[in-house]
Amino acid sequence: MTERTCNLCPRLVIAETPYCIYHKRALTLIKMKYQDWKYAFENISWERYLETILGLKETGEYAKAVARYELRLSGKTDKSQHAVKSG
Amino acid sequence: MATNLSQSTGDNRILVLAEKPDAARKIAQALSKEGRIPYGDHGVIDLPDSYDGHHYLICSAVGHLYELVDSHQRRDLFPVMDIEWSSRGSQSARRFGKTSYSSMGKITRDRIAQIARAAVQCSKLINACDYDTEGETIGFNSLVFAFSHMNKRPEILRAKFSTLTVEEIRDSFRKLKSSDLSFASAGRMRHLADFLWGVNLSRALTIDSNYGKTHGSFRNITIGRVQGPTLAFIVDRELARLSHVPIPSWTITCDLMKSGIKIITRFANSPIKKQSVALDIHRAVSVAKEAIVKRVGKDILSIPPRYPFDLGELQRESYRLFKQSPKATLSIAQKLYQDALISYPRTDSQKLPERIGIANIFKKLSSFGKYSSLVSQLLSDPKTRTRPREGPQEDSAHPAIFPTGEHPKVELTLIEAKVYDLIVRRFCNAFASNEIVENLRIVFDINLYDFVSSGSVVLEKGWSAYYPFGKNFESSLNVPIVEGEKVPVVSVSIAESYNPQPSRFTEGSLLAQMESEKIGTKATRAETISTLLNREYVHKDRLELLPTGLGTSLVENARVLSPEIVTTGMTRALEERLEKIRSGAESDVEFVAQMVSDFRTVMANMLDKTIEIESENVARTQPRVRPNVQLRSELGSCPSCKTGKLELIRSPKTKKRFIRCSNSAKGCKASSPALPLGQIMPVGERCNQCSWPLVNVSRFNRMSLAKTCSNFSCSSRAVQND
Numbered sequence: 136m137t138e139r140t141c142n143l144c145p146r147l148v149i150a151e152t153p154y155c156i157y158h159k160r161a162l163t164l165i166k167m168k169y170q171d172w173k174y175a176f177e178n179i180s181w182e183r184y185l186e187t188i189l190g191l192k193e194t195g196e197y198a199k200a201v202a203r204y205e206l207r208l209s210g211k212t213d214k215s216q217h218a219v220k221s222g
Numbered sequence: 223m224a225t226n227l228s229q230s231t232g233d234n235r236i237l238v239l240a241e242k243p244d245a246a247r248k249i250a251q252a253l254s255k256e257g258r259i260p261y262g263d264h265g266v267i268d269l270p271d272s273y274d275g276h277h278y279l280i281c282s283a284v285g286h287l288y289e290l291v292d293s294h295q296r297r298d299l300f301p302v303m304d305i306e307w308s309s310r311g312s313q314s315a316r317r318f319g320k321t322s323y324s325s326m327g328k329i330t331r332d333r334i335a336q337i338a339r340a341a342v343q344c345s346k347l348i349n350a351c352d353y354d355t356e357g358e359t360i361g362f363n364s365l366v367f368a369f370s371h372m373n374k375r376p377e378i379l380r381a382k383f384s385t386l387t388v389e390e391i392r393d394s395f396r397k398l399k400s401s402d403l404s405f406a407s408a409g410r411m412r413h414l415a416d417f418l419w420g421v422n423l424s425r426a427l428t429i430d431s432n433y434g435k436t437h438g439s440f441r442n443i444t445i446g447r448v449q450g451p452t453l454a455f456i457v458d459r460e461l462a463r464l465s466h467v468p469i470p471s472w473t474i475t476c477d478l479m480k481s482g483i484k485i486i487t488r489f490a491n492s493p494i495k496k497q498s499v500a501l502d503i504h505r506a507v508s509v510a511k512e513a514i515v516k517r518v519g520k521d522i523l524s525i526p527p528r529y530p531f532d533l534g535e536l537q538r539e540s541y542r543l544f545k546q547s548p549k550a551t552l553s554i555a556q557k558l559y560q561d562a563l564i565s566y567p568r569t570d571s572q573k574l575p576e577r578i579g580i581a582n583i584f585k586k587l588s589s590f591g592k593y594s595s596l597v598s599q600l601l602s603d604p605k606t607r608t609r610p611r612e613g614p615q616e617d618s619a620h621p622a623i624f625p626t627g628e629h630p631k632v633e634l635t636l637i638e639a640k641v642y643d644l645i646v647r648r649f650c651n652a653f654a655s656n657e658i659v660e661n662l663r664i665v666f667d668i669n670l671y672d673f674v675s676s677g678s679v680v681l682e683k684g685w686s687a688y689y690p691f692g693k694n695f696e697s698s699l700n701v702p703i704v705e706g707e708k709v710p711v712v713s714v715s716i717a718e719s720y721n722p723q724p725s726r727f728t729e730g731s732l733l734a735q736m737e738s739e740k741i742g743t744k745a746t747r748a749e750t751i752s753t754l755l756n757r758e759y760v761h762k763d764r765l766e767l768l769p770t771g772l773g774t775s776l777v778e779n780a781r782v783l784s785p786e787i788v789t790t791g792m793t794r795a796l797e798e799r800l801e802k803i804r805s806g807a808e809s810d811v812e813f814v815a816q817m818v819s820d821f822r823t824v825m826a827n828m829l830d831k832t833i834e835i836e837s838e839n840v841a842r843t844q845p846r847v848r849p850n851v852q853l854r855s856e857l858g859s860c861p862s863c864k865t866g867k868l869e870l871i872r873s874p875k876t877k878k879r880f881i882r883c884s885n886s887a888k889g890c891k892a893s894s895p896a897l898p899l900g901q902i903m904p905v906g907e908r909c910n911q912c913s914w915p916l917v918n919v920s921r922f923n924r925m926s927l928a929k930t931c932s933n934f935s936c937s938s939r940a941v942q943n944d
Contacts, residue, residue: 161465168467175470176497188467193720195466196856196869203887 143200154201161197162205182209237344238280238381239337239361241351244560245386246282249350252391253278265333266340273392279340283351286310287330287337288363290417300425301825303818305417307363309334337368349401350381350394353619354568355804356745358402359409384578384620386562387628408804411813415796418821420446423787426828427779443776444757447793448742448750450780453759454788455735456727457769457777468720472500476673477712478513478666480701485709487513487666487673493719504716506669513666513673515707521661523678527651527685528692529572529613530622533744534737536567536645541730543691544640545765548733548748554641555623562628564645568745569620572613574652578621580610583649586627593646600688605655612652618805624649644691651689658682664703668711726766739790740797761903770903783828792820857881857904857932858915862892868915868932870902881932894934905929912936 139148146155154162165188172184179187185202188194194202238253240246243265250259250267253274259267267280291308292299311327341347349361365378378401383394424444445453471493478485494500529535536555537548546554555567565578574580588597600606612622625646634642663676686692703709727735729751736747754760759773769777780787796817802808860866866885879897883890896902897919907916914933931938 157461157465160461161467164465164467168469171469171495175495191468191720193466193468193722195462195464195723197461197464198467 143197143204153204157197158201161195161201165198165201165205182206185209234345235277235279235343236346236348237337237340237365238278238348238350239364240280240282241357241360242284242560243282245350245352246280248386248560248562249391250278250280252386252388253280253395266336274395279344281337281340282333283337283360283364284329284333286356286360286363287334288367290413292421300429301422301821302425303418305414307367334364334368337364341365341368347378348381348395348398349378350383352566352568353380353382353384354566354745355405355409355412355743358405359413362401362403362406362410382619384565385626386560387626389579404804404806407810408800411803411810412800414814415800415817416446418817420444420449422821422825423447423450423780426783426825427776443772445776445780445787446750447787447796448736448746449753450777450788451739451741451790451793452732452736452750453754453769453773454777454780455732456754456760456767457774459724459727460769460774463723463726466723468722469495470497470718470720471495472497473717473719474500474504474507474714475717476507476513476666476668476714478675478709479712480703480709483701484712485664485675485701487664487668487675490665490672490674497718500716503671504714507671507673507711508714510669510711510714512708512710513668515664515703515705515709516667516672517663517665518703518705519663519665521663522681523659523661525657525659525684527611527654527656528648528689529615530574530610530624530652531645531648532570532572532613532615532617532622533567534570534733534747535572536623536641536648537733537748538730539644539648539691540641541728541733543644544637546637546641547729547752549752550637551641552745552748554638558638558642558645561630561632562626563630563642564626565622565624566620567623569617569623570615570744571617571620571622572615573617574610574612574622574624574649578624583625583627586629587625587646590627590629593650596647596650596688600650600653603655605684607653607655610652647689647691651685654685654688655682657684657686666709726768728765728767732767739794741790741793743797763904763906783831784824786824786827792824857902857917858906858908860885860890860892861908861913863888863890866890866892868892870896894932896932896934902932904932909933909936909938911938 140146141148141155141158142153143158144155146157148154149156149159152159152162165185169181169184172179172187185206189199189202189206238246238249240249246267247259250269251257253272254269255271255273259269265281267278269278269280272278287310288307289310290305292302293304293306294302309327310330347365349358349365351357351361361380362378379398380401381391381394381398383390423446424442427445428443473492474489474494476487476489478487489503494503531539533552533555537551540546540551540554541548552567555564558564559567584597584601587593588601623645625642630642658681659678660681661676661678663674666673666675680686725731732751733747736742736750742750754773755762755767758770759776760767761770762768777788786792799808799813799816803810803813857868857870860868860883863883863885866883866888868881869884870879870881878895879902881894881896883892886893894914903918905916905918908914909916909931912931912933914931914936916929917932918929933939
C-alpha cells in the first residue's frame with residue numbers, strides 16, 4: 136500500500152484529505168474562525184480572508200501554510216472555471 | 223509515641239544515619255558538647271561523650287545508596303518485570319566484575335561498608351535523614367541492608383526535624399519516634415513504579431524510534447510517567463501556536479482632560495467584535511466635545527497577605543523575580559537549609575504552627591542588622607496578627623518554609639541572599655495586616671455611549687510593606703470628580719487588534735501547570751523539567767520552552783502506541799495511590815497488583831499497535847514520524863529582506879532540507895541547503911560574516927553540538943571546514 140504524505144510536510148495524510156493531522160487541524164480552525172471574520176467584516180470573501188490572515192504576525196505557521204495552499208487551490212479553481220465559461 | 227534513649231540503652235553505642243555528609247556534620251555539631259566534631263575512622267564521626275551522655279556513631283549516606291536494577295542486564299529486552307534492589311552504580315560491576323565499579327559505585331560501596339562496620343558496634347539505630355518519603359526510603363534501605371548479613375535486627379528509631387538548628391536537632395533526639403514504615407513503603411513503591419514505567423517505556427520507544435537507522439548512531443529514547451505528560455504540555459502548546467488563527471477586534475479609547483490631568487477612558491463593552499459597529503461608535507464619539515460623568519463607583523477592598531511559602535510557590539516567585547529555574551531555586555533552598563538558615567524546603571505545607579517557635583524566630587531576626595527595623599516595625603504595629611495567615615495546603619511531615627533566624631556563618635552569594643531575603647519577607651508578610659485598597663470606577667456618557675475609566679489607591683499599607691513583590695495596586699486615577707460633571711474630550715482613537723498566539727511555557731509556568739495537574743512531587747518536578755532540557759526534547763529560547771523535533775516525534779509516537787504514556791490521568795491516579803500508602807490506607811501488595819495490571823494493558827496495547835502498523839494493512843490516520851522530522855522550522859529573521867523569517871523546510875518531493883525566506887513568494891532570494899539529518903536549532907545569535915542566524919547542529923551524537931552559521935555559502939563555514 137502506498138503511503139501518501141501531506142502536501143505541506145513529510146507526515147502521512149489523514150484519509151480523504153491532502154493534509155496530515157496537524158495541517159488538517161489548522162484547516163479546521165481556519166474554517167471555524169472564518170465565521171468570526173464574516174461577522175466582523177460583513178461577508179468578507181474566503182480568498183480575502185485567507186490573504187489577510189497570511190499577512191498577520193499572530194497567525195501560526197501551520198495556519199499560514201494551509202492558507203497559502205488553499206489560496207493557490209482556489210486560484211486554480213477560479214481560473215479553470217473562468218476558462219470553461221469563456222470557452 | 224516518643225522514645226527516650228536513656229530509658230533503654232545504657233551505655234551502648236547508637237548509630238545515627240544522616241542523608242548527606244553535610245547534614246551528618248550539622249547533627250554531630252548539635253549533639254557534641256562543645257560543637258567540635260572529631261572524625262573517626264573511615265568518615266564515621268565518633269561522639270563518645272555527647273551532650274546527653276550517649277555514645278553516638280554518626281555516618282551518612284550520599285543520597286540513595288540502593289537503586290532498583292534489572293536482574294537480566296539486557297537493555298534490548300522489554301517488558302522487564304524481574305527487578306531487585308542493588309547498591310547504586312554497581313550495574314557495570316555486576317556485568318563485568320568487581321574492577322568495573324563506576325565512580326558513583328565506588329563511593330556507594332565505601333559508604334555501605336562504613337555503615338555496616340559501624341552497625342556491628344551498635345545496638346540502636348536512628349534514622350536522621352530528611353523527614354520525607356525519599357529520606358525515609360534512604361534510611362530504611364541503608365539500615366536494613368546494612369544489617370542484612372547479621373542475625374540481629376535492631377529497632378530503628380526516627381529523629382524528626384524541620385531545621386538543622388542545634389535546638390531542634392537536640393529536641394528531636396529527646397523525642398525519638400518509631401520509624402514510620404508506611405513512608406518508606408510509599409517511597410519504595412514510587413521507585414518501583416518509576417522503574418517499571420520508565421525503563422520499559424523507554425526501551426519500547428527506543429526500539430520503535432529506529433533512531434540508529436535514521437541518525438547513524440544509537441540513542442536511548444527515554445521517557446517516564448511524569449516526563450511524558452510534561453513533554454506533551456509543551457508540544458501541544460507549540461502545536462496550538464502553529465495552528466493559531468487570530469480573530470479581529472476593535473477598541474475605542476477617549477482621552478479626557480480634568481484640571482490638567484488626563485483621564486484615559488475605554489468603551490465599556492470593549493472589545494468590539496464587528497468593524498461597522500466600531501466605526502459607527504467612533505464616528506459618533508469623535509464629534510462629541512464633552513463627556514458627562516454618569517456614575518462614580520468606589521469599592522473598598524481588604525486584601526489579605528500572601529500564604530507562607532510551600533516549595534512550588536517559592537520556585538515560582540524566584541522564577542518571576544530573579545529568573546531562577548525551579549531546579550536552581552531548590553538547590554539554593556537546600557543549601558540554605560543545610561546552613562540551618564531556613565526550614566526544610568521540600569514541603570507542600572502553607573502552615574506555620576506555633577511549635578516552630580515564632581517568637582524566638584522574630585527575636586533572632588530582630589538582632590539581624592538587615593531585618594531589625596523590618597521586624598521591629600512589624601512587632602510594634604498594633605494591627606499585626608497574633609497568628610499568621612495560612613493557606614489550605616498541609617504536609618504531614620513539615621511546616622511551610624520559614625527562616626530559622628540563625629545568622630549566616632559564611633557570606634551568602636548574591637542569589638542565595640536574594641532567595642533568603644524573599645523567604646524572610648514572605649514569613650513576615652504572613653503576620654502583617656491586610657492591604658486596604660480603594661477601587662474607583664467612573665462611567666462617562668459620551669454621545670450616548672458609555673466609556674469607563676478605573677484605577678485604585680492604597681488607603682492603608684499592610685503586608686506590602688514587608689513583601690513588596692506582589693501586585694502593585696496603585697494606579698493614576700486620583701481626580702476629584704462628581705456625578706453630572708462635564709469633562710472636555712481631548713482625543714478619540716480606534717485600534718484594531720488580533721488575539722495573539724497562546725504564550726509558550728516558561729520553566730515557572732510549566733511548574734505551575736504540573737502542580738495544577740497534580741503530576742510529579744514537590745521534590746521531583748524541577749528535576750523533570752531539567753531532564754527534558756538535558757535530553758534535548760525541549761530547548762530554551764531566551765526564557766521560553768520549545769519542543770525539539772525529537773521531543774515532538776516522541777510525543778507523536780507515544781500517542782500512536784499508547785496514549786496513556788503522555789496523558790496525566792494514569793500518573794495522577796498513581797500519585798493518589800502512593801499517597802494512600804503513605805497514609806496507611808492502602809497496602810503495597812494491592813498497589814503492586816493494580817500497577818502491574820495497568821502496566822500489562824499498556825504494554826499489550828503497544829505491542830498490538832506495533833504489529834498493526836508494521837503489517838501495513840491498515841490505512842494510517844495518525845502521524846508516525848521518525849525523530850529526524852523537525853516541527854520547529856523558524857530560524858530567525860531574514861538578513862536579506864529584513865521582514866521575512868528564515869525557515870527550515872523539508873521538501874515533500876525530494877525529502878531534502880533547505881533554508882528559505884518566508885518572503886520567497888514575494889521575491890526574496892535568501893536560501894541555503896541544510897544538512898539532511900540531525901537537529902538544527904537556532905541559538906539566537908547572528909553570524910559576524912553574513913548576518914544569517916547561528917544554529918546548533920547535532921547529528922551523530924547528542925553530546926556533540928556544533929554552533930555554526932546556517933548559511934552554507936558563508937565564509938565562516940569555509941574556515942571551519944578547513
